[in-house]
Amino acid sequence: xxxxxxLRKVVGTRPLIMVGACVLLLNDKNELLLQLRTDNxxxxxxxxxxxxxxxxxxxxxxxxxEETGLTANEISxxxxxxxxxxxxxxxxGDEVYNVVxxxxxxxxxxxxxxxxxxxxxxxxxxxxKLPPNMNPVDIPIxxxxxxxxxxxxxx
Numbered sequence: 001x002x003x004x005x006x007l008r009k010v011v012g013t014r015p016l017i018m019v020g021a022c023v024l025l026l027n028d029k030n031e032l033l034l035q036l037r038t039d040n041x042x043x044x045x046x047x048x049x050x051x052x053x054x055x056x057x058x059x060x061x062x063x064x065x066e067e068t069g070l071t072a073n074e075i076s077x078x079x080x081x082x083x084x085x086x087x088x089x090x091x092x093g094d095e096v097y098n099v100v101x102x103x104x105x106x107x108x109x110x111x112x113x114x115x116x117x118x119x120x121x122x123x124x125x126x127x128x129k130l131p132p133n134m135n136p137v138d139i140p141i142x143x144x145x146x147x148x149x150x151x152x153x154x155x
Contacts, residue, residue, distance in 0.1 A: 002051060003049065003050075003051050003052055004016065004018060004049050008094060013092075013093040013094045013095060014095065015087075015095040015096065015097055016094075016095070016096050016097070017096070017097050017099060018049050018096040018097065018098050018099070019049065019050050019056075019098075019099045019101075020047055020048050020049040020050055020056075020059060020063075020098060020099070020100055020101070021047055021048075021050065021056045021057070021059040021060035021063065021100065021101040021102070021103060022045040022046065022047025022048075022060065022063070022100055022101075022102050022103070022138070022141065023045060023046050023047060023060050023061075023063070023064045023072065023075065023102075023103050023104075023105050024045060024078060024102060024103065024104045024105070024141070024142075024145050025046065025064065025068075025070065025072075025104075025105045025106075025108060026104065026105070026106050027106075027124050029124070029126075030126075030127060030149075031124035031125055031126050031127070032124065032125050032127055032130070032142070032145070033046070033068065033070075033122065033123070033124050034122070034123060034124075034125055034130075034131070034134075035067055035068065035114065035118075035119040035121070035122050036119065036120045036121040036122075036123075037118065037119065037120070037135060038116075038117065038118055038119065038120050039090060039091055039092075039118070040090075040091055040135065041120075041133070042133045042134060042135040042136075043123075043125075043130075043131045043133060043134050043135065043138075044134065044135030044137075044138045045102075045135075045138045045141065045142070046063055046064045046067040046068050047059075047060065047063050047064075047067075047100070047102075048063040048066075048067075056101040057075060057077075057103065059101075060072070060075055060101070060103045061075065064105070064108075065110075066115055066118075067114070067115045067118055067119050068110075068112060068113065068114065068115075068119070068122055069110050069111055069112055069113030069114070069115075070108045070109070070110040070111075070112065071108060071109050071110050072103075072105045072107070072108050073107040073108055073109060074105065074106075074107040075103040075104065075105045076103060076104050076105075077101065077102075077103055078102040078103055078104045078141075078144075078145070079102055079141075079144060080099070080100070080101050080102070081098070081099070081100045081102060081140060081141055082097075082098070082099040082100070085137075085140050086098040086099070086100065086137050086140070088136060088137045098137055100137070100141065102141050104145075127145075127146060127149055127151050128151055130142065
């Protein structure tokens with residue numbers, strides 16, 4: 001988060017509009033990969049903010065690799081999310097209004113390797129058995145995925 005980190009030195013914890021990308025990575029059993037975040041101890045999608053000069057698809061692939069050790073061979077745009085439900089205040093006080101480009105990935109390679117700085121665990125979950133302690137800004141994205149699969153949201 002180099003760019004946002006630099007902005008924070010100027011604006012402090014005041015709300016920023018943060019553009020980023022996330023990946024809904026599904027394995028061959030149609031299970032969703034989630035990471036247990038170290039900052040809020042909730043399960044969420046791999047993703048993060050865009051860096052200057054980077055494209056959103058590039059951001060999604062970079063964040064997926066950094067946080068999980070997996071390389072996305074192909075991703076497809078799922079949807080773009082924004083609005084009041086994408087406001088988030090980090091445990092340390094920084095406030096953001098997220099604009100999230102969500103991608104679906106079913107074609108990937110590599111070995112799961114959590115980034116110990118941001119991720120304490122990685123796990124695939126069946127879509128009908130997602131953990132209850134989900135990262136708030138990921139819930140609307142996951143709920144929309146569940147709707148496309150005709151699964152009633154457990155969230």
